[in-house]
Structure formats: structure tokens, C-alpha cells
Amino acid sequence: MDAILRSLAIYIFLLFIFRISGKRSLSQITTFDFVLLLIIGEATQQALLGNDFSLTNSFIVITTLLAADVGLSVLKQRFSSLDKVVDSVPLVIVEDGKLLKDRMERSRIDVSDILSKARELQGLERLDQIKYAVLERSGGITVIPKEQG
């Protein structure tokens, strides 16, 4: 019982803390983010397992975590409001080559992020070649180019 409660507490806490730290926080894994993730994993591990290093305990913990994940995805499928709460919504940040500054600021994105994605994904050179840029729910940016006239 103990192991299940522990795992659920950790699952909910991680869900909450990563959600409030924003979509962009770990969307592009830099070397440092990778190290950060490892440390977070390390800090979680002890609390997750307690003093019980048995196979049974690890099976229970893993099953609980995956069951919570499956359960949550079923609930998200059924209730679209929960889906938004857990996974957020996409946001248009460039419309017809025009930056929507207010939205960008609140999402902590700057022009160079968008331009870098435009080069990477579409081989675009300038902002005015972008029709739309969208901040996706995953935290990545997608770019749709203007049609060549």
C-alpha cells in the first residue's frame, strides 16, 4: 500500500510542478537540462522506493506509475477540459509575419527562437516569410511558411 501511495504522490507532484514551470521549460533539452533531469530522477528515486529495494516493490512502483499514466490518458480522452488542464493548448505566436508580442512575452519566447525554428524546419530566411508560428502543447514551435507568390 505504501509503495502505491508514494508513487501516486510523486506522479501528481511531478505533473503539477512541471506544468506550472511552463511548456517551454524542458522542451528543448540542452546539456544542462539533461543533467537537471538526471538530478531530479536521482532525488525522486529514494522517496519512490523508500527502504525497500526488493523486486516486488519496484514492480509495484512501476505498475502504479504506468497505471496512473494510462488512467490519466483515458480521462483526458473523455474530458477535453481535463486534457487542457494537463496538456495545455496550442498558441499562435506569429500571424501573417506579425509577431504577437504579448503572447510571446508571457510564454517566454523571443524572435530568435522562432527564426531558429523557421530555419531548421522550413529553411526560411526572414520573419516575413512566415505565415504562422505556433507554440505547440509539447512546448515546441512549429512554423508554416507563406506560399510563394
Add this chain to the structure above:
Amino acid sequence: MARPQKVDGLEVGQDLEFQKKEWRAEMLGWILMALLLLGALAGLFGGGPISQATAGGEAEALTIDYHRFTRYQSPTQLLITASPNAVSEGTVRLEIEQDYINSFNVQNVLPEPDSVEVMSDTYIYTFTVNEPNQGMEIIFDLESDKIGTIAGNLGVEGGQNIRISHFVYP
């Protein structure tokens, strides 16, 4: 599922109203994070100034320094200072409630007691004192074995009891 909201020709599930709520919730979350960290720094979750507590005094012939807040299965310490009034016949006889001390794993007692007697609902630890007019210091290294409130009475045998209480976080 409903068809996603459109922005001109772009079929994207944008929801500005929700997005605004989300930003507000995010701000609130950051404030919560900051409060949590400040609380932790102050010792609300153990190991800081507001966790430190002292109980007892002249009347009980003992003072006890302890931690008000501690965490499950992490070490905590009782520092018991016995005044010369606590000494009788060269020993200090310390009476501790069984329910209290059994909520902990006792890792170490310093100095080692000469004997531990089991009474009806207390234990009596007997320590020899070499310098009776100086009193002595006794350290209990404990590890909480229970989540929630742990409270109990301690005192010199036959004297007034001191009630101390800890809150153990999971």
C-alpha cells in the same frame, strides 16, 4: 471530440480564454513555489530556526532541545540537559513514555545508560554522573518511524514531566 477552433485558415485548437487562465495559474504556481522554498528555508519542514524548540526548565530539573518538525525516517536529536537537581545518589533516572520512544528507532544514546528498566507504560534510563554538581548532557539520536504527530512525556523519575511533541512529515 469537438472540431478545433480555427485561426483564419489554420486548424489549431487555440483557446485564448483558457490560455489566459493558464498564465494566471502559472503565476500562482510560482508564488506557491516561492512560499514552499521560504518555508523550507525557515524550517517549516524540519531543520531550520522555527523547527528548533526547547522545553523544560528549573522546575523539572531538565531542559530538552528538540525539533518540532521532522521527516519520516530521517534523523533527529533530543538533547537533554540535566541540572544538578536531577541527580540523586550519583545517578540521573530519566523516565520516558513508552509510546513516545517506540514511535522512533533509537539509533544511539550518549552516554550509554547503565540500565533501562521497563515500567508499566514508561522506560527508566539510568545514567551514572561523575560530577553531581555539574549535572549532565544526554543525547538521543532518533529516527522517526511514524508519520504524523508524535508526543510524549519525559522527566526525572518522581519529578515533573515535560511534554514534547513533534510533527513528522511523510
